Amino acid sequence: MFECDNTNLVNPNWAKHGYIQVYTGNGKGKTTASLGLAMRALGRCWKVLIIMFTKGGDDYGELNSFRNLSPEISQNLTIVQAGLDRIVYSDNKTENDKEEIKKGWELAKKAIKNDEYNLIILDEANIAIDLGFIDLDEMLDVLKNKPDEMEIVLTGRNANPKIIEIAHLVSEIKPVKHYWDKGISARKGIEY
Ligand code: ATP
Ligand code: MG
Numbered sequence: 111m112f113e114c115d116n117t118n119l120v121n122p123n124w125a126k127h128g129y130i131q132v133y134t135g136n137g138k139g140k141t142t143a144s145l146g147l148a149m150r151a152l153g154r155c156w157k158v159l160i161i162m163f164t165k166g167g168d169d170y171g172e173l174n175s176f177r178n179l180s181p182e183i184s185q186n187l188t189i190v191q192a193g194l195d196r197i198v199y200s201d202n203k204t205e206n207d208k209e210e211i212k213k214g215w216e217l218a219k220k221a222i223k224n225d226e227y228n229l230i231i232l233d234e235a236n237i238a239i240d241l242g243f244i245d246l247d248e249m250l251d252v253l254k255n256k257p258d259e260m261e262i263v264l265t266g267r268n269a270n271p272k273i274i275e276i277a278h279l280v281s282e283i284k285p286v287k288h289y290w291d292k293g294i295s296a297r298k299g300i301e302y
Pocket of ligand 2: 142
């Protein structure tokens, strides 16, 4: 039986090494990479916060999984949805989308400032910045002043060059091929 005790703490140097990671690009795998990282960190008893910007509703396979983890693991996980149950683009964005994102961002800022987690995943934060719903300068300020030991991941297309500049790890996923281009839309279990 897995237990979160001192023997399960991460390697002794971890506290000195909290980095800012960015998963961007037009290829598939940004959000799922961050969720995989969350699973890995939870397995080391890290406290993890996932904020899903621009995503609302229950129709995400990952929510079903994360909500049904063992109590030992799930006690360290918080998931917050900061969006409506629809896909937001620059040409359909509304004040309601903005409000949802703002709520998530306020919560993220507080969690970062108060050093409440070991890993914070800001899923689709790049999109929220790109849409103008999270202020870029404020995000830069918050990231630059994050607690030393905290790891923060930003996902989403169109990562801002200034975010890329201050990040320590940036992965750009390139769509060498994508079935989307053949007219295959999002599939349950694969894309959501
Ligand atoms: P995953 O969640 O599988 O890791 P991702 O986070 O890399 O993927 P996003 O960029 O967040 O992917 O895209 C979200 C959704 O946009 C995908 O699930 C897909 O249905 C849709 N999509 C994929 N390619 C395109 C495209 N070229 N144009 C518009 N929408 C796309
Ligand atoms: Mg994504």
